[in-house]
Amino acid sequence: MLDAVDRRIVAATQAGLPLVCEPYRAIAEKLGLEEADIIARLKRLLGEGAIRRIGAIPNHYALGFTANGMSVWDVADDAVAGIGAKIGALDEVTHCYERPRHLPLWPYNLFAMVHGHTRDEVRAKVERIARLIGPAARAHDVLFSTRILKKTGLRIAA
Amino acid sequence: MPVIDPTSRAIINGLQGGFPLTPRPFRDAGLELGLSEGELIEGVRDLVGAGRLSRFGPLWNAELLGGDVCLAAIAVPPERFDEVAEQVNAHPEIAHNYERTHALNMWFVVSAEDPRRIAEVIAEIEAETGLGVHAMPKMHEFFVGFRVEV
Numbered sequence: 001m002l003d004a005v006d007r008r009i010v011a012a013t014q015a016g017l018p019l020v021c022e023p024y025r026a027i028a029e030k031l032g033l034e035e036a037d038i039i040a041r042l043k044r045l046l047g048e049g050a051i052r053r054i055g056a057i058p059n060h061y062a063l064g065f066t067a068n069g070m071s072v073w074d075v076a077d078d079a080v081a082g083i084g085a086k087i088g089a090l091d092e093v094t095h096c097y098e099r100p101r102h103l104p105l106w107p108y109n110l111f112a113m114v115h116g117h118t119r120d121e122v123r124a125k126v127e128r129i130a131r132l133i134g135p136a137a138r139a140h141d142v143l144f145s146t147r148i149l150k151k152t153g154l155r156i157a158a
Numbered sequence: 159m160p161v162i163d164p165t166s167r168a169i170i171n172g173l174q175g176g177f178p179l180t181p182r183p184f185r186d187a188g189l190e191l192g193l194s195e196g197e198l199i200e201g202v203r204d205l206v207g208a209g210r211l212s213r214f215g216p217l218w219n220a221e222l223l224g225g226d227v228c229l230a231a232i233a234v235p236p237e238r239f240d241e242v243a244e245q246v247n248a249h250p251e252i253a254h255n256y257e258r259t260h261a262l263n264m265w266f267v268v269s270a271e272d273p274r275r276i277a278e279v280i281a282e283i284e285a286e287t288g289l290g291v292h293a294m295p296k297m298h299e300f301f302v303g304f305r306v307e308v
Contacts, residue, residue, distance in 0.1 A: 019199050023184075025181065049219055054217070055215075060282040060306060063162075099295065150243075
C-alpha cells in the first residue's frame with residue numbers, strides 16, 4: 001500500500017516524467033524532497049508492482065495499431081494458470097486475464113488482448129495462439145472493437 | 159501505417175520499460191539506443207507532442223493504488239445502443255467503453271477508489287437501462303509482454 005509521499009509521487013508523475021536532463025531531481029524539487037528519495041521510492045514501487053514499468057507508453061491507435069481484438073478462450077479451470085502464463089508472455093498480447101464465465105451466453109474464462117494494423121493481422125496472431133494452446137482450448141472467439149464510446153485515463157488525487 | 163523515423167523507432171521499440179532510475183536517465187538510456195541525451199529528450203517530446211506516445215514515464219498499477227477495476231459487458235438491443243451508451247458513459251466511474259462484435263456488444267470498465275462503488279454503479283446501470291450487466295472481474299492476471307513493435 002502507498003504512503004502519503006508515494007501518493008504525491010503518483011500525482012506528480014501520472015501525466016509523465018519531466019522531459020529534462022534530471023527528471024527525478026525536478027520531481028524532488030517540486031515536492032520538496034531529495035532526489036535520492038524519489039529514486040529509491042520509484043525503485044521500491046517498481047519492485048512491488050505498483051509501477052508496472054517506466055518508459056514509453058504507446059498510443060496504439062496513433063502508431064497504426066487500429067485493429068484491436070479481444071481474444072477469448074474456454075479452457076479447463078485447472079489448466080488456465082499454465083496456459084495464461086504462456087499466452088501472457090507473448091509480445092503480441094498486451095493484457096491476459098482469467099475472468100468468470102457467464103453460462104450459457106459466455107463460456108470463456110481466459111481473455112487475451114491482441115493489437116494489429118489490420119483485422120487479418122490480429123486473426124493470424126489469434127490463430128498462432130490457438131495452435132500454442134492446442135486442444136486445451138475447447139472454444140475461442142475474437143471480439144473486435146468497432147467504436148470507442150469512452151476513454152479517460154486513470155487519475156489519482158494527491 | 160504512419161511513417162516513423164529511426165529515432166522514434168528506437169525510442170518506441172527500445173524504451174517500453176527499463177528506463178533507468180539514475181540521476182541522468184536520458185543520457186544513460188541514450189547510450190543503449192545510440193542517441194545523445196538531447197536527442198532522446200527531443201525525440202520523446204516529439205512523440206508525446208504528436209500523440210504517438212500517450213505519455214513517457216511510470217505506468218501505475220491502478221489496483222495497487224487502492225482502487226478497484228471491473229470489466230463488464232451488456233447485450234444491448236441495436237436500436238437502443240446509442241441511448242444505453244449515453245446512460246453508461248454518464249457515470250464518472252466508467253473509464254473505457256467499447257462497442258464490440260458480439261451479442262455482448264458493449265464492454266466497459268468500471269473503476270473506483272472505493273471498491274464498494276463497483277457493485278453500486280453496476281446496479282445503477284441495470285436499473286437505468288433495464289438490461290443485465292455481466293460483471294467480469296479479474297480473477298487472475300498473467301505476466302504480460304506489453305510491447306508494440308513499429
